[in-house]
Amino acid sequence: MTGKVRTRIAPSPTGFLHLGTARTALYSWAYARHHGGEFVLRIEDTDVARSTQDSTDQILASMHWLGLDYDEGPIYQMQRLERYREVIAQMLAAGTAYHCYCTPAELDEMREAQRARGEKTLYDRRWRPEPGKVLQPVPEGVPPVVRFCNPPEGDVTWNDLVKGEITINNREIDDLIILRPDGVPTYNFAVVVDDWDMAITHVFRGDEHINNTPWQINIFRALGAPLPQFGHVPVILGDDGQKLSKRRGAVSVTAYEENGYLPEAMLNYLARLGWSHGDDELFTREQMVSWFDGSHLSKSPAQWDAAKLAWVNAQYIKAKADAELAPLVAAQLKKRGIEADDRLAAICALFKDRCETTVALADWAAAFYADVTPSEADRTQHVTDAVKPVIATLAEKLANVPWEKVSIAAAIKEVLAAHSVKMPVLAMPVRVLVMGTPQTPSLDSVLAIFSREKVVERLKRA
Numbered sequence: 001m002t003g004k005v006r007t008r009i010a011p012s013p014t015g016f017l018h019l020g021t022a023r024t025a026l027y028s029w030a031y032a033r034h035h036g037g038e039f040v041l042r043i044e045d046t047d048v049a050r051s052t053q054d055s056t057d058q059i060l061a062s063m064h065w066l067g068l069d070y071d072e073g074p075i076y077q078m079q080r081l082e083r084y085r086e087v088i089a090q091m092l093a094a095g096t097a098y099h100c101y102c103t104p105a106e107l108d109e110m111r112e113a114q115r116a117r118g119e120k121t122l123y124d125r126r127w128r129p130e131p132g133k134v135l136q137p138v139p140e141g142v143p144p145v146v147r148f149c150n151p152p153e154g155d156v157t158w159n160d161l162v163k164g165e166i167t168i169n170n171r172e173i174d175d176l177i178i179l180r181p182d183g184v185p186t187y188n189f190a191v192v193v194d195d196w197d198m199a200i201t202h203v204f205r206g207d208e209h210i211n212n213t214p215w216q217i218n219i220f221r222a223l224g225a226p227l228p229q230f231g232h233v234p235v236i237l238g239d240d241g242q243k244l245s246k247r248r249g250a251v252s253v254t255a256y257e258e259n260g261y262l263p264e265a266m267l268n269y270l271a272r273l274g275w276s277h278g279d280d281e282l283f284t285r286e287q288m289v290s291w292f293d294g295s296h297l298s299k300s301p302a303q304w305d306a307a308k309l310a311w312v313n314a315q316y317i318k319a320k321a322d323a324e325l326a327p328l329v330a331a332q333l334k335k336r337g338i339e340a341d342d343r344l345a346a347i348c349a350l351f352k353d354r355c356e357t358t359v360a361l362a363d364w365a366a367a368f369y370a371d372v373t374p375s376e377a378d379r380t381q382h383v384t385d386a387v388k389p390v391i392a393t394l395a396e397k398l399a400n401v402p403w404e405k406v407s408i409a410a411a412i413k414e415v416l417a418a419h420s421v422k423m424p425v426l427a428m429p430v431r432v433l434v435m436g437t438p439q440t441p442s443l444d445s446v447l448a449i450f451s452r453e454k455v456v457e458r459l460k461r462a
Helices: 019-034 053-066 081-094 104-116 187-197 207-223 253-258 263-272 285-291 306-319 322-335 344-354 358-369 376-382 388-398 405-419 423-435 443-449 452-459
Strands: 006-009 038-043 072-076 097-100 145-148 155-160 164-169 177-179 202-206 229-233
Touching: 006 019, 006 202, 019 038, 019 053, 019 202, 019 229, 019 263, 019 285, 038 053, 053 253, 053 263, 081 097, 081 145, 081 177, 081 187, 081 207, 145 207, 155 207, 155 229, 164 207, 177 187, 187 207, 202 207, 207 229, 253 263, 263 285, 263 306, 306 344, 322 344, 322 358, 344 358, 344 443, 376 423, 388 405, 388 423, 388 452, 405 423, 405 443, 423 443, 423 452
Parallel strands: 006 038, 038 072, 202 229
Antiparallel strands: 097 145, 145 177, 155 164
């Protein structure tokens, strides 16, 4: 490989950054980082009617959360209109583009006639200047579009980084509109000028773009611009087997942040949706950069698996330092109006093995800061009349012991011996009263994190 690798991600701000684009961003970022290259963020905002600032903000927030740092950008297409018009003027002068004055009604009529003849609906190049061809007079009051002079014959072939060699005949595509009447360029033209100007060497994108690639390659060639290498990654399918997209069932990246997923877990899971390194399921960001050389990308669609993502996230939560988990859980608690304190790291340490998300961890932590209301079923099953005297003895005993795990454990043993009962008989109702649930980690560890006053108060509810 010669020259500096430069990749890019170019989302359109017509909605949130969805998972497929996030995965493509990850692959582009990792490839650039692997080769010591540069990664560019471009915002393709030429769809003026649907682009919003909220969407742009969400895209930038998602990239930041995922830790996909970019070396240039964000670069906005709508700030580059003069550059596009400059290139259009050069193409018109060179004869590689031309004005077309067809009205929408004329185009509809043309397509209907083609369908009636059983032909593919392609623009018939009626306004394309050619030797010996007499064009009709320019109609008054019809603002023209600019079309690209696509080669009428021959093939477009490229060696795709994912799919291998792909060939599409030029007869399958027509003279693409590259500039609208309002002076705003179309996607297939703007993306070529951008990639040319930004010296992009490798383009990873979804395989729905394969049909756009011949047009883009032909425009690159018409401009005398160097071609990037293309890698078209398969789509991600939802639970229903249909493509995940902004318009169909996809969830925003930021929604996963809100729902308690860790960015490193999300990156790990996204990476494995279409790429592998042996049998490795869990790996760090640094390992992925070391391994991601563009090979081992799958040619087949990936299936989104929410349960697998939850499992991956759980592994990362278990491995994360308690002091790093605590502020994430504190943020979840704050949404509930709960202010955490310096006990939170110890709470995380005790409960993180049971949790798939920081939301679930916050559910456990909430019992230490807010009141709990055990279900009637749990109270009825566990806080029986027979055990209430045992609980009362424990409350008295705990009111006077040193408040540490060893002393609490000793007090519990003394009460069990005094009443001749086994641990589950006492532990289950104490858990229900103190934590609101009969299932918790070891009782002495849980109680030691509470204040003595809170434990005694909740036990006396029995």
